[in-house]
Amino acid sequence: MLELTTLIVAASDSDWPGWLLAAGPVGAASFYWAVWMAYRNTNKSHSYERETEVVVSNMTGGDVKVGENNGTRNRWIQGRNDDKPRQRL
Amino acid sequence: MLTTGVSDIDEQASHIVTIKCQGCGAEVVINTESQLQARCHWCRQTLSQQTQIPNGAVPDAVLPFHLTHAQAVEQVRKFANKRRLFALKKFKQEFTPENVVGVYMPYLLVDGNAHADIAGFGEIKTRQYQRGSDNNKTTYYDADVYQVTRSFDFTVDDLTIESSSARANQNTKQNTNNVINTILPFDTKNAVRYDANYMGDFTSERRDLNVEEVMPVAHSQMLSIARQKATDSTRYDRGLRWESEALELKGTRWVAVLLPVWLYSYYEKKSDGSAFLHYIAVNGRTGETMGSIPVSVPKLLLVALTIGTVLEGIAIAIVANF
Numbered sequence: 001m002l003e004l005t006t007l008i009v010a011a012s013d014s015d016w017p018g019w020l021l022a023a024g025p026v027g028a029a030s031f032y033w034a035v036w037m038a039y040r041n042t043n044k045s046h047s048y049e050r051e052t053e054v055v056v057s058n059m060t061g062g063d064v065k066v067g068e069n070n071g072t073r074n075r076w077i078q079g080r081n082d083d084k085p086r087q088r089l
Numbered sequence: 090m091l092t093t094g095v096s097d098i099d100e101q102a103s104h105i106v107t108i109k110c111q112g113c114g115a116e117v118v119i120n121t122e123s124q125l126q127a128r129c130h131w132c133r134q135t136l137s138q139q140t141q142i143p144n145g146a147v148p149d150a151v152l153p154f155h156l157t158h159a160q161a162v163e164q165v166r167k168f169a170n171k172r173r174l175f176a177l178k179k180f181k182q183e184f185t186p187e188n189v190v191g192v193y194m195p196y197l198l199v200d201g202n203a204h205a206d207i208a209g210f211g212e213i214k215t216r217q218y219q220r221g222s223d224n225n226k227t228t229y230y231d232a233d234v235y236q237v238t239r240s241f242d243f244t245v246d247d248l249t250i251e252s253s254s255a256r257a258n259q260n261t262k263q264n265t266n267n268v269i270n271t272i273l274p275f276d277t278k279n280a281v282r283y284d285a286n287y288m289g290d291f292t293s294e295r296r297d298l299n300v301e302e303v304m305p306v307a308h309s310q311m312l313s314i315a316r317q318k319a320t321d322s323t324r325y326d327r328g329l330r331w332e333s334e335a336l337e338l339k340g341t342r343w344v345a346v347l348l349p350v351w352l353y354s355y356y357e358k359k360s361d362g363s364a365f366l367h368y369i370a371v372n373g374r375t376g377e378t379m380g381s382i383p384v385s386v387p388k389l390l391l392v393a394l395t396i397g398t399v400l401e402g403i404a405i406a407i408v409a410n411f
């Protein structure tokens with residue numbers, strides 16, 4: 001395993017495809033996880049946020065530009081949570 | 090306004106009794122007129138009349154079964170057959186889908202009227218570019234940052250909340266109650282006024298949570314709904330970071346209801362002596378099915394490691410010949 005790590009570290013600063021060596025561990029773990037979820041379904045629950053009958057009225061609010069975030073390497077806004085409605089703030 | 094049934098079961102329904110299961114402690118409601126030898130719908134232990142406990146509150150409404158026993162057997166069989174390869178050997182040997190039983194599960198339905206205030210920040214991408222040498226490029230983004238606020242009224246209709254404390258525990262490390270939660274929703278609009286005659290051959294479970302006790306759950310679920318509605322009203326291609334949320338509940342209306350679930354249970358005895366209950370649950374109205382099938386961990390590990398070894402072999406061959 002140590003050799004593997006050394007190989008990966010050595011590989012990362014060139015175009016040598018050393019990252020391929022992660023295929024074994026990643027593949028085994030992904031397969032294990034996928035089968036476990038298909039059988040045990042521990043990540044499933046009723047999506048009440050979307051499936052409950054809801055009527056919204058009097059929607060008000062604002063979208064005000066307050067600044068810029070230029071030159072960032074992040075694909076998404078820092079601390080994005082619009083996809084986690086159950087997480088209390 | 091509260092319309093939850095709080096009166097005791099009346100004399101005419103004296104054949105409806107509640108029994109504490111000596112196997113697993115569940116409080117099972119049975120109809121003694123049609124069931125002489127009732128079994129616990131959770132652990133399948135035979136229920137003894139000796140351990141009778143007082144009946145709980147009478148439910149307000151019941152949603153009768155629509156799916157037949159035969160249809161439920163078929164759903165359970167289909168669900169398990171798709172998951173045979175890595176299933177525990179003992180589970181496959183003992184698999185008897187005909188053992189699926191009809192259970193009226195207690196829920197509280199909530200209609201709510203609320204006001205929500207949600208605020209945070211959103212970003213819109215203005216530019217995307219790459220920097221660095223040819224074979225070591227990094228992608229950068231420019232974005233405009235917006236302060237986002239949403240304030241609105243909303244009503245929810247028939248939000249459905251578990252009202253049996255044992256079933257409300259959704260810790261997937263301890264139980265598989267989450268699979269019963271997953272087969273929601275039900276067409277609760279078609280529920281009828283409760284009548285003990287609907288019990289027939291089915292069992293039921295005593296409701297032991299009252300409105301006060303499930304209020305925090307209802308509040309949190311309504312807040313989640315509000316967050317989802319706030320998000321739905323925006324368009325930020327780099328997403329949002331909500332930072333504050335507030336819900337003002339103006340009014341709620343509650344109905345205690347029994348909902349029809351076909352339940353297949355399997356008691357897994359682990360090598361360390363502990364036990365774990367797996368369920369396959371079928372919605373007694375829509376047929377939606379969800380379950381937990383015990384996994385043979387050694388078998389799954391072996392196959393996962395084999396796949397990993399093959400992939401690693403290919404990877405090493407490619408890297409070595411690069």
Ligand SMILES: [Zn+2]
Binds near residue numbers: 111112131134
């Ligand atoms: Zn039991």
